[in-house]
Each structure stands twice: as structure tokens, then as C-alpha cells.
Amino acid sequence: MPYVLGVICYGWHEAAAVLINDGEIIAAAEEERFSRKKFDNTFPEQSIAFCLEHAGIRPNELAAIGYGFNPRRKLFKKALHVARYFPKSLNMLKTRGDLFKKMNNITSEIREKLHFNGPVYRLNHHLGHAASTFLPSPFEESAIMAIDGAGDWESCWWGAGRGNKITEMGTLDWPLSLGHIYTAFTEFLGFSAFSDEYKVMGLAPYGTPKFVREMEKIFWPTKDGFGVDFSYFNFPTGHFPRYGDKIVAAFGPPLKDTEEVPQHFRDVAASVQAQLEVIICHLTRMVVKRTGLKTICLAGGVGMNCVANGKLISEKIVERVFVPPCASDAGVALGAAYLAHLKVAKGLNRRPMESALLGAEYSSSEIERAIRCQGLEPQKIENPSATAAQLLSEGKVIGWFQGRFEFGQRALGARSILADPRKAEMKEIINRKVKFREPFRPFAPSVLEERASEFFHCTHSVPFMTEVYPVREEKKSIIPAVTHEDGTARLQTVSKKVNPLYWELIHRFGELTGVPVVLNTSFNVKGQPIVSTPAQAVETFLNTDIDALVCGNFLVL
16 A cells, blocks of 8 residues: 655644555654754654654655645635735735745655655645544544634634545634634733643633633634634734734733733633633534534644633533644644545545554663763663552652654653652642743643543543543542642543553552552653653753653663
């Protein structure tokens, strides 16, 4: 069967490459994992090289390459927008002109860098999002919705999937963008655009949504989607900051220091999150009604708002939801690979995506060499899971490095920092001494799949940490370090079949403590990509207050 490569780059963030073979995901990685530049959006040369090397093939063995943008789509609408906001809109040409040229020249760049003469397809960005979530989902048919900042002049896409076929049923064009509204408030709250939106989501439970009425004047649900009062924002003309003077008039001067966030700004975060949830629930009801389907597949940057995702189930808007681990732009590389495959092959052998462990892995000799290169003496261990579980039960913070690294922004038990969730002080210790980040940031629980319902109001698997659910009342005091301010948790259910080593660690910790749950956060520090190589793991271990490193079959204290 044909190998097909999917590529995404030159967007606002996250370049990536994915290699598939007849529906099976062979390898996938974001470029940042190799370049070490957070949200690297440049041509993913190293990611492509990794994917091909992992499969043991050369570029000329590819049947096709799919690219996750088609910059020539909706050119007339783009010109109308520039004319409408002229001359302020000229700034858009300055800020995005170079990237647009690179997108437009992608075919020749791919051919030149890869020496590839086969078909290269420039594909609809949001159709790529849709393919990235429906085609690897467990559903034979499902509603689909992609919501993000912008891509090929669209910001929201919905439709239905049946078998290998995806049908578009509606779109909303930029600047009507939930993603850019949320990003504007991310900037107003003192965080970085297109990278720190999840911090706003994490800050929201510390506030009260007392500004909902103000938010309703800014963006609101409509019969066919949602409306926005653009007079509150600068982003429609490409100016910065993305929030406008009317936001400042409504909520006061923007926040500058995010270490100690005053209550007023916590309330703003709670209010924008609450209104976002209203819109997402409204859009989902609309899509469910129009498709007649009670399952939904979500993607796009806004699709990573796991609090809103959990509401879709808890409020019984849908019966089941699927969100891939790569819901943001990186996942469009996966969607582009699927779509390109369907152009060169008669069908696609769909396979449910059970694992996000699709990156590079390293041998024992490579791991040992990386440890010794730092002047450390590694201790060979028989059972990494048992060793780690024992250390966690003793209150130690562990760097856990095993197997292939994850595809997507979540650490899922391959490149994780782990701790005991029973100790409330772990939240402060890891934020302050390990991650060097804001004190309000929450941590996720990894729980044995078969015991998740004992601790959380959730009866289905959530393998990719993409949904938030309430912690059971009687368990909040037992796992305080992973229970967020509002009594919820962004859980990850761990399957013995998918990640046996990590499952065994949690199982053994449960045997020692009675709690089959561990605190899991990404193996990195603030501002850096998650570690990929053993050398990066050792370096992070040495530069933080992590107590122990369990790296392959080696232990370093």
C-alpha cells in the first residue's frame, strides 16, 4: 500500500509532518521537538526526515504529499476584506505577506528539498482538521466540527463523516473567529498569543464569571453560528495588540504581571471562558441537529479547550465525543496525509487512533551515553514501573522518559513529570521548583482506564487528556494535587493495551497507596518544548528540582 506524507507549516504556529500507510499512522512529530523552538512554524525538514527514517523509506517512495493549507482559496473574499478596512488593513499584508508567499510556493519548496516528483496537494485547512479527527475516530459516522483562529480564511467548519467520506455542511469566515477572540483576551490578561490560551482556561476557575453580560455584547450565539462586535478588537486589520480600546474601556488596563493575578483579571478569564462555552455548546447543538448524529469529532485550536469539551457530554448535548491528541494545527498534517491518500488510492483502511506515541525512541545505549556525558552514574534497573511507583509513594518527583515521544501538546506517559496526587503541596512544589511557572496552573491526573469512574464523573475512556470532568466529591481530599480549583480535572485514562509500562506504574502505585492515580505534567520547563531526547531529559533533570530520573531502564537520583 502507498506511503503518504502530510505536512503543515507557515501558519501562526506548529509545523509538523505525519507519515501514513493505508490508514495506519507510521510516524508523526512537530518540528519544535527537533528544533527546540516552541511552536516552530518553519518548514518541518527534521520532522519529515524522522518520519521517513522511521519507516526506512526515501522521498521517492512516497505516493503523494499533502499540505495543510491552500492559500489561493477565497482570494476574492480576502480582497474584499482588505478593501473594507483600507488603509488599516494594509498592515495585514506586512505581517502575513511573507508567510503567504511561502505557502504559495510550497510545492516547489517540497520538490526542491525532498527531490520529490510525485503529486503535491494543497488542501483546505479546515477539511484537514476535519479529516484529522473523524478518520482516526472510532465512529463509523459522526458530526464533525473544527474551530480555530483562522485557516484559508475560515475559522469554523462543520459537517458529517460517514465511512471514508467527509461532507462539508457549513463554514464561518474570518474575522468571525472564536480563536482570535480568545487570543485577544489571552493578550489582555498578560499572556502570549497562540501559545498561552490554555493558561486563560486554567485561570478561569479562580474567578467568577461576573462579566458575562459584557461578554454577551462582544460575542453571542446566532441562528447560524455566532456574532461578534469587531469594534472591540484590532485583529481584523492585523494590528496589535489584538484587543482594542473598547476592551480596555470595559475591563480596565491590561494585566502586565501574571505571577500574582488580581481577582479582577481572574473574573475576566472566568467570564470569557464561560461565554466561549456557551457558544461552543450552541454550535454543537446546531451541528447535531443539522446532521442528525449524536456523536461529534472536534478539532482546531479551540477544540483543545478541554473544559468546553467535557461540557458537551455532561450537558448531554452529544453521547460521545472524539478529540485527537493533535487537535491544533499540528494535526492538520495528519488530515492532509489522509486527504492526499484518498486522492491517490481508491479507499482508506480506517484504524482508530488509540495511541499518540508516534515520535522517536532511543536505545538503551543512547540513553546510558546521554546520562554519562553529564558526569552522572546511571543505575540499571529491572523494572522501571516498579521503581518509579516506589519513589512516587515516597513523595519523590520523577522525570519519566520511556519509548516513543507523544504527538501533540500533551504529555501522555512517555515524556512526563510525575508526582503523588495525594499530597496537596505537590502543586506548588512542581510549579515553583520544577516547571518555573505561574502558581495557578493545574496538573492532570493519569488514572487506570478501568478505575476512572471511581474517582471521576466519567464513564468512558479519555486517552488524550482532551476533556475535563468533575472529581467525585469523596475523592477530592484524596487526590488534591490534581483536583482543580472548581473541583474538576483534565484526566487521562491509561490503557494496559496501549501503554503497558505506564499502566503498570500507575497500577503498582495503586497497590502501594490504594490510589491508582498519578499526577502527570509535561517533561519540560516554562517556555520550552517537551523533551524529546535522553540528553534533553538529563539536562532538564539537572536544571530543576526533580528528585529522580527514570529513563529507559536507568535510574538517576
